[in-house]
Amino acid sequence: MSRVVLTVAYDGSAYVGWQCQPNGVSVQQRLEEAITELSGDFHRVHSSGRTDAGVHARGMVCHFDTDSTLPVKAWRDGLNSRLPADIAVQHARVVSADFHARYSASGKLYRYQILAAAVRSPLDRCQSWHIKKTLDLEAMKSAADFFVGEHDFSAFRTTGCAAKTTRRTIVKVDINYQQDLIVVDVEGTGFLKNMVRMMVGTLVDVGLHKRPPEDVAHLLHRPGDVKPALTAPAHGLCLVEVFY
């Protein structure tokens, strides 16, 4: 028995999310189908976490146990020839049995893309949130600084979130831009359901001058006093990397 770890990239547009769901096709389902087809056996795949419907990934990490003796390059290339064009294994390796894609993870890097432009951009439409107005990037950067550190993120999770504790540590929130495209990189040790998208929703409110940067501090320290922001749409979000 060996434990195989895959790094998987996908365009989430056509999927109900990472995890298998009764209401549609998931990335996990397509991956498990490809593994079954390649190895002749069903293998349950365990991921570093879930991504919501429509969210993309460049570096989702997952593992499975197998009796197969296929070399890692054959796993990578064999799966890629069986996966649809919008999912691809980027890397495969064999690890020891004490590695777990979820429990061994020490952190994650997400990227959220915002297109701040008067008109929509067809070529960027599937991977960025279009905001028709100019955003005040300096105000957004001031607001972003409040997120860094360990805080109670209970104001930044959706109602369906089942996490036992809401304390999380954010390592960095970097905001950069190239012309109209604003790129928000969020790195943290762990995330609640919809947390990045609610953080970005708040930052965009600040960028639009709908709320002051200090609202982030209020949401973190006195969550009941301030209205949480809307959740930014899924298609602007991408799981870039999982750290171990």
Added chain:
Amino acid sequence: MSRVVLTVAYDGSAYVGWQCQPNGVSVQQRLEEAITELSGDFHRVHSSGRTDAGVHARGMVCHFDTDSTLPVKAWRDGLNSRLPADIAVQHARVVSADFHARYSASGKLYRYQILAAAVRSPLDRCQSWHIKKTLDLEAMKSAADFFVGEHDFSAFRTTGCAAKTTRRTIVKVDINYQQDLIVVDVEGTGFLKNMVRMMVGTLVDVGLHKRPPEDVAHLLHRPGDVKPALTAPAHGLCLVEVFY
């Protein structure tokens, strides 16, 4: 009567190309339909040129004449609300009657994207050509330099090309990269049918060491002596800007 000029961006994946064709839906058709719907009258649109099936644009330019007195912002926003998600007017302006989208153009900038990586990338798959091998960028840059200047590009046009003269001037061929993504920017005063894609096909051959950089010089000066390269696939190409 006024002449309206539009700058149009589109994801060419779903279209038979810019120009109206009997065998499928074109970008021009969708645009003319939207103009008809908005203004109540059919207007024939004249573009700076055609793009092939699957080629994208961020800055296609076209014009039409109209008796409508709609302000330019209403043209832009009114058309965008009637166009599908993969086509959008970026800019509209009114010009004098001596302006012509095609005949007034002084040059064009195209961008071709190549993903040189062991495995395919789902999120880049619609806008880059995936090459599984490493490319020698220095050799490609040496080859690219031969293109600059006025030359006979008869080796770099497809058989269906109806242009009367094959002499064209290339202003620059810049090759840059970000990680695995290689970006080739080609600026010229005019282009033959498939010219950029055949230039890129040759550069990739050079990058793969299938032919020396000097083959570009031979193709330009003694076209019969050297086999032309394959045409790079359409989906890696984007018309970035038309100059006037």
